[in-house]
Amino acid sequence: MQIHTPDWVKHAVFYQIFPDRFSRSQQLKQKLLSAVAFEDWASTPTLYGYKGGDLWGVIERLDYLTELGITAIYFTPIFQSASNHRYHTHDYYKVDPLLGGNEAFAALLEAAHSRHIKVVLDGVFNHASRGFFFFHDILENGRLSPWLDWFKIDAWPLSPYNVEQPANYACWDNNRALPQFNHDNPVVREYIMEVAEYWIRAGIDGWRLDVPECVTAEGFWQEFRERVKAINPEAYIVGEIWTDASQWLDGTQFDGVMNYLFAAPTIAFAAGDRVQMEYVQDRSYKPYPALFAVEYAATIERLLSLYDWQLQLTQLNLLASHDTARLMTIAGGDRESVEIATLLLLTFPGAPSIYYGDEVGLPGGIDPDSRQGFPLETQWDRKLLAYHRELIALRHRYRALRTGSYKSLHASGQSYVFERRLDDETVLVAVNAGTEPARAVLDAPPGTPASVVFGPGTASCDGPQLQLELPPRSGTILAEPL
Amino acid sequence: MQIHTPDWVKHAVFYQIFPDRFSRSQQLKQKLLSAVAFEDWASTPTLYGYKGGDLWGVIERLDYLTELGITAIYFTPIFQSASNHRYHTHDYYKVDPLLGGNEAFAALLEAAHSRHIKVVLDGVFNHASRGFFFFHDILENGRLSPWLDWFKIDAWPLSPYNVEQPANYACWDNNRALPQFNHDNPVVREYIMEVAEYWIRAGIDGWRLDVPECVTAEGFWQEFRERVKAINPEAYIVGEIWTDASQWLDGTQFDGVMNYLFAAPTIAFAAGDRVQMEYVQDRSYKPYPALFAVEYAATIERLLSLYDWQLQLTQLNLLASHDTARLMTIAGGDRESVEIATLLLLTFPGAPSIYYGDEVGLPGGIDPDSRQGFPLETQWDRKLLAYHRELIALRHRYRALRTGSYKSLHASGQSYVFERRLDDETVLVAVNAGTEPARAVLDAPPGTPASVVFGPGTASCDGPQLQLELPPRSGTILAEPL
Numbered sequence: 001m002q003i004h005t006p007d008w009v010k011h012a013v014f015y016q017i018f019p020d021r022f023s024r025s026q027q028l029k030q031k032l033l034s035a036v037a038f039e040d041w042a043s044t045p046t047l048y049g050y051k052g053g054d055l056w057g058v059i060e061r062l063d064y065l066t067e068l069g070i071t072a073i074y075f076t077p078i079f080q081s082a083s084n085h086r087y088h089t090h091d092y093y094k095v096d097p098l099l100g101g102n103e104a105f106a107a108l109l110e111a112a113h114s115r116h117i118k119v120v121l122d123g124v125f126n127h128a129s130r131g132f133f134f135f136h137d138i139l140e141n142g143r144l145s146p147w148l149d150w151f152k153i154d155a156w157p158l159s160p161y162n163v164e165q166p167a168n169y170a171c172w173d174n175n176r177a178l179p180q181f182n183h184d185n186p187v188v189r190e191y192i193m194e195v196a197e198y199w200i201r202a203g204i205d206g207w208r209l210d211v212p213e214c215v216t217a218e219g220f221w222q223e224f225r226e227r228v229k230a231i232n233p234e235a236y237i238v239g240e241i242w243t244d245a246s247q248w249l250d251g252t253q254f255d256g257v258m259n260y261l262f263a264a265p266t267i268a269f270a271a272g273d274r275v276q277m278e279y280v281q282d283r284s285y286k287p288y289p290a291l292f293a294v295e296y297a298a299t300i301e302r303l304l305s306l307y308d309w310q311l312q313l314t315q316l317n318l319l320a321s322h323d324t325a326r327l328m329t330i331a332g333g334d335r336e337s338v339e340i341a342t343l344l345l346l347t348f349p350g351a352p353s354i355y356y357g358d359e360v361g362l363p364g365g366i367d368p369d370s371r372q373g374f375p376l377e378t379q380w381d382r383k384l385l386a387y388h389r390e391l392i393a394l395r396h397r398y399r400a401l402r403t404g405s406y407k408s409l410h411a412s413g414q415s416y417v418f419e420r421r422l423d424d425e426t427v428l429v430a431v432n433a434g435t436e437p438a439r440a441v442l443d444a445p446p447g448t449p450a451s452v453v454f455g456p457g458t459a460s461c462d463g464p465q466l467q468l469e470l471p472p473r474s475g476t477i478l479a480e481p482l
Numbered sequence: 483m484q485i486h487t488p489d490w491v492k493h494a495v496f497y498q499i500f501p502d503r504f505s506r507s508q509q510l511k512q513k514l515l516s517a518v519a520f521e522d523w524a525s526t527p528t529l530y531g532y533k534g535g536d537l538w539g540v541i542e543r544l545d546y547l548t549e550l551g552i553t554a555i556y557f558t559p560i561f562q563s564a565s566n567h568r569y570h571t572h573d574y575y576k577v578d579p580l581l582g583g584n585e586a587f588a589a590l591l592e593a594a595h596s597r598h599i600k601v602v603l604d605g606v607f608n609h610a611s612r613g614f615f616f617f618h619d620i621l622e623n624g625r626l627s628p629w630l631d632w633f634k635i636d637a638w639p640l641s642p643y644n645v646e647q648p649a650n651y652a653c654w655d656n657n658r659a660l661p662q663f664n665h666d667n668p669v670v671r672e673y674i675m676e677v678a679e680y681w682i683r684a685g686i687d688g689w690r691l692d693v694p695e696c697v698t699a700e701g702f703w704q705e706f707r708e709r710v711k712a713i714n715p716e717a718y719i720v721g722e723i724w725t726d727a728s729q730w731l732d733g734t735q736f737d738g739v740m741n742y743l744f745a746a747p748t749i750a751f752a753a754g755d756r757v758q759m760e761y762v763q764d765r766s767y768k769p770y771p772a773l774f775a776v777e778y779a780a781t782i783e784r785l786l787s788l789y790d791w792q793l794q795l796t797q798l799n800l801l802a803s804h805d806t807a808r809l810m811t812i813a814g815g816d817r818e819s820v821e822i823a824t825l826l827l828l829t830f831p832g833a834p835s836i837y838y839g840d841e842v843g844l845p846g847g848i849d850p851d852s853r854q855g856f857p858l859e860t861q862w863d864r865k866l867l868a869y870h871r872e873l874i875a876l877r878h879r880y881r882a883l884r885t886g887s888y889k890s891l892h893a894s895g896q897s898y899v900f901e902r903r904l905d906d907e908t909v910l911v912a913v914n915a916g917t918e919p920a921r922a923v924l925d926a927p928p929g930t931p932a933s934v935v936f937g938p939g940t941a942s943c944d945g946p947q948l949q950l951e952l953p954p955r956s957g958t959i960l961a962e963p964l
Contacts, residue, residue: 031672036628048626082619082627090615091573097615098628131622133572133579136613137564139643140659144530145564146518146580161621162644177622190513 003251005314006206006234008118011402012072013346013392014353015065018322019075019099020050020084022356022374023057029104032097042376045368050084053373055095055104059111068385069392072118074208074238074353076322078105081129085322085371087122087210088129088177092195109203118205120236125192126214127172127180130160134191135179149185172214183217193227200228206236208258208316212248213241221253238316242284249307256315259350260285261303263319266344267327269296269416270433271337279325279365287330293411293433297418304349304406313403315350319358322371326355326364333363336473339387340433343455343475346391347420347429349406359388394454397482400425410440415470417442428478430457432470440468449478485733487796488688488716490600493884494554495828495874496835497547500804501557501581502532502566504838504856505539511586514579524858527850532566535855537577537586541593550867551874554600556690556720556835558804560587563611567804567853569604569692570611570659574677591685600687602718607674608696609654609662612642617661631667654696665699675709682710688718690740690798694730695723703735720798724766731789738797741832742767743785745801748826749809751778751898752915753819761807761847769812775893775915779900786831786888795885797832801840804853808837808846815845818955821869822915825937825957828873829902829911831888841870876936879964882907892922897952899924910960912939914952922950931960 024041028034038052045051055078065073077086080094095105112119128135134147139160152170159165160176167176181188196207207228212221221239228235239248241257248254267275267287275288291299304312319327319341331337338358345352357364357374361381364370395401404422411417414434420427426447432438444450444466450459457476458469470476506523510516520534527533537560547555559568562576577587594601610617616629621642634652641647642658649658663670678689689710694703703721710717721730723739730736749757749769757770773781786794801809801823813819820840827834839846839856843863846852877883886904893899896916902909908929914920926932926948932941939958940951952958 032669032676035631035667035669037630038628039626046626048623050623050626050628052628080615082615082622084623088622090618093576129618129622131613131615131618133562133564133613136572136611140564140570140611140613141530141532141566144521144528144532146520146532146534148519149517159643161642185517187514187517194514 001251003308003310004233005255005310006236008205008234009072009236009255009314009351012118012351013070013395014072014074014120014316014351015068015070016074016318016321016353016355017058017076018053018085018356018371019055019058019078020053020086021045021371022053023061024052025054025056025060025100027056029056029100033100036098041373045084045371045373047368048084050098051373052098054098055100055108059104059108062111062115062117065117066115068354068359068389069396070354071116072120072205072351073112074120074316075122077122077124077210082131083129085367087124088131089124090129090131091133093198106202113203118236119203120206120208120238121199121204122210123196123207124210125181125195126211127178130177130179132179150182150188151179152182172211180214183215183220189217189220189223193223196224196228197231200231200235205232205234206238209237209239209254212239212254221248225253236314238314244306246306249311251308251311256311256350258321259315259317261306262300262315262317262345262348262350263287263324265291265296265299265303266341267319267330267337269293269414270341270344270431271327271331271334272414272433274331274334274337276330276332279330283324285324293414293416296416297408297411301408312349316353317345317348317350318353318355319345320355320370322355322367324370325366326358326362326370328358328361329363329365329369335361335381335384338384340431340473340475342388343391343429343477344431346395347401347427347477349403349420352395354388360385390454394477398425398427398479400427400479409442412440413438415440417468426479429475430455430468430470430478431475432457432472435472437472438470440470442466442468449480451478451481453477453479453481483733485790485792486715487737487792488718490687490716491554491718491737491796491833493878494600494833495552495877496554496556496602496798496833497550497552498556498800498803498835498837499540499558500535500567500838500853501537501540501560502535502568503527503853504535505543506534507536507538507542507582509538511538511582515582518580523855527566527853527855529850530566532580533855534580536580537582537590541586541590544593544597544599547599548597550836550841550871551878552599552836554602554687554833555594556602556798557604559604559606559692564613565611567849569606570613571606572611572613573615575680588684595685600718601685602688602690602720603681603686604692605678605689606692607663607677608693609660612659612661614661632664632670633661634664654693662696665697665702671699671702671705675705678706678710679713682713682717687714687716688720691719691721691736694721694736703730707735718796720796726788728788731793733790733793738793738832740803741797741799743788744782744797744799744827744830744832745769745806747773747778747781747785748823749801749812749819751775751896752823752826752913753809753813753816754896754915756813756816756819758812758814761812765806767806775896775898778898779890779893783890794831798835799827799830799832800835800837801827802837802852804837804849806852807848808840808844808852810840810843811845811847811852817843817863817866820866822913822955822957824870825873825911825959826913828877829883829909829959831885831902834877836870842867872936876959880907880909880961882909882961891924894922895920897922899950908961911957912937912950912952912960913957914939914954917954919954920952922952924948924950931962933960933963935959935961935963
């Protein structure tokens with residue numbers, strides 16, 4: 001089977017937005033939002049509090065994203081939900097009123113598209129909230145509910161709130177706030193498919209799927225893909241899978257996954273033993289122990305062998321998300337770890353995704369701390385922002401960085417060099433994660449670039465060989481200047 | 483102040499539909515509704531069960547309503563709600579999925595309007611359901627909810643379902659399923675006003691307001707009227723007020739109320755001591771003790787003196803509703819009580835409203851029994867249906883019956899005669915509620931009609947007097963044949 005994945009994703013740079021925390025609109029657009037009391041924007045986030053970011057506010061920041069080089073946004077959930085992260089869906093057809101509702105989303109979609117920015121939404125289809133209408137009806141009407149078969153009831157009575165009694169229904173992660181759909185009910189399946197179709201028809205460019213491995217109904221994700229792609233063949237479907245995703249990356253389900261299999265070794269290589277264990281222990285990915293270049297190269301090669309190349313090019317690569325601590329904090333505030341990892345992210349096959357605020361050095365431990373309000377301009381790490389901008393621009397400039405082949409050329413100690421090549425365009429990426437200067441000597445067949453287009457390293461040709469001088473804790477990129 | 487009320491209401495004959503029980507569509511229009519298990523249509527209704535009536539089904543019955551002479555429908559609530567009566571609003575912007583959703587309602591509205599049938603919806607704005615998003619958010623996030631001030635919290639924690647703990651929030655009728663809005667919050671007020679405007683803009687012809695006396699915020703209903711009428715000056719606003727409604731019928735709030743002040747004496751006069759006390763005791767209206775004609779005349783005259791005439795013409799007159807037992811049952815199955823009361827209803831100033839099924843003799847005690855499935859054709863009381871059709875046609879034929887003045891002419895024993903007069907059109911209505919034949923002799927100035935156009939009575943002129951022979955338990959109407 002010829003696997004087809006959306007071309008635009010291969011060329012995209014994503015920005016992941018946690019809507020409550022990215023941008024609060026300056027102008028009041030809706031009377032409904034006047035006089036709403038929010039937590040202080042700059043205070044430490046709490047589990048239950050809202051800071052009041054909204055989609056009108058995102059529109060106000062689209063210029064910022066454009067300047068950064070962003071071409072796609074992945075929004076964590078925006079549908080009506082009584083939780084600041086909005087993974088507790090109350091209504092799949094409504095954008096949350098705090099975010100500005102469907103009206104604000106329509107405006108955002110138009111504004112983003114007019115800037116050639118794609119928009120991918122988060123679909124939480126394994127479970128709903130206990131306030132979700134069809135579950136709520138069961139709470140209200142018990143056995144007489146017409147929607148009884150939409151969820152998985154074990155016994156009566158149900159106890160949605162009183163934790164002293166068993167919930168008596170299947171719920172995600174044992175959390176009674178999140179009753180799990182009965183995906184074996186064809187009507188439930190149809191309901192979810194129609195939600196997916198509705199928003200694709202409304203113009204979104206793809207779905208990020210929350211905990212899709214929990215939905216095990218036969219053929220579910222295959223049908224999901226078919227129905228979504230029937231409306232928009234170029235829609236992006238990306239699953240939240242933290243492990244080997246071969247089961248879903250067979251060309252009939254997802255176009256990619258959130259690539260924590262990239263994040264973990266990249267952090268372990270770039271930050272090494274700087275990784276603060278308290279932020280990564282007992283999580284679903286393992287950015288430890290520290291990796292040397294040879295181990296990193298092997299891990300990356302193994303990762304690149306897992307899936308078809310067309311799927312590799314549409315992975316959603318990342319270093320952090322709302323589900324992890326931020327790399328700046330994981331690395332104990334070591335900016336160079338962030339820089340090296342970011343360089344690896346932005347030169348890797350697949351779409352890089354920047355978690356909002358990472359580009360300006362926003363710190364954050366495990367959630368809710370990783371979901372802080374986007375900082376005021378006075379608190380930005382401008383050097384880090386410039387670093388991101390420059391690398392993103394470079395990725396946009398060199399097609400090889402996006403769709404070129406990937407080949408390890410050199411791995412020694414903490415130095416690692418690889419090549420991205422497309423037709424006659426070759427880009428070399430060289431990283432020295434160590435604290436001492438390093439030298440790498442490579443074979444340099446004709447076409448090997450010798451010009452440094454990014455970073456502090458230097459290169460000199462020595463007959464058929466290229467000699468790279470790599471200053472400590474840095475990355476260097478060589479290419480033919482364009 | 484010149485009081486303006488919607489002209490169409492003065493000429494309307496309403497039909498009250500309880501959507502879960504009126505008509506289930508024959509054709510499956512939405513996959514979502516396949517495989518939904520309903521209670522048997524013909525079985526005794528339960529408090530929590532659904533029978534699956536829907537709006538597609540109502541469309542299929544519009545011809546029936548047209549033949550009956552109906553020109554307006556009052557729907558008890560149709561918005562998304564986890565209760566078969568749907569007074570527990572879960573979403574004010576969504577028509578319940580069981581009813582076919584917004585899609586079915588839009589189709590219904592178009593189909594009804596094309597038959598010149600108006601559509602009035604039930605607005606439940608005093609309270610919402612405990613699953614309503616803004617209340618649900620308080621359940622989920624407690625003091626940190628941004629919507630905290632939308633409801634009236636007395637103490638923490640809240641206990642929405644566990645009846646062993648106090649609910650700790652204000653709710654309607656002490657029912658924790660129904661948290662009461664804080665109408666003093668200007669944002670709540672705005673929210674409700676926007677809901678009202680939204681559906682008026684969508685094309686509905688009016689609002690019936692549930693328990694509006696519970697909403698005591700200053701100027702609330704005045705603003706409601708202003709905003710609704712700004713969009714459609716002919717929209718009908720009718721409140722559920724069971725008592726003297728002078729406070730709301732001042733021309734700045736409602737156009738009318740559900741006229742239980744008409745229902746009660748009319749039943750007490752027509753059914754008399756046949757009234758089964760178990761169905762009327764401890765209710766909000768008093769269709770007892772039995773009334774003689776003199777008492778009935780006095781009560782009706784008092785009622786007609788309560789409000790401005792323009793408001794009298796837009797009252798919603800009724801004999802039964804989802805909140806009462808049906809008259810057929812109240813009267814112990816005595817069909818003549820139903821006929822006499824129906825004749826009084828259909829000749830009274832203000833818009834008559836037939837509670838679905840009453841026209842075919844559907845019985846029913848206090849709810850949920852008064853909310854039975856509309857009977858199969860084989861079970862219709864066809865004579866009663868013909869009686870309704872004929873009287874409704876008569877009302878449409880004689881303008882005086884709709885907007886003419888009302889004047890008692892004769893009250894003696896159980897015989898009662900009154901006149902409706904408009905310009906040179908006069909209609910006499912004569913009722914003998916007694917079990918013996920009765921005679922009424924009236925002054926007959928020029929223009930007094932002497933032709934019987936309905937009923938078993940006879941009339942003869944005797945000089946300046948008109949002598950009416952009124953068979954027992956019947957009503958007779960005299961008019962110039964048109």
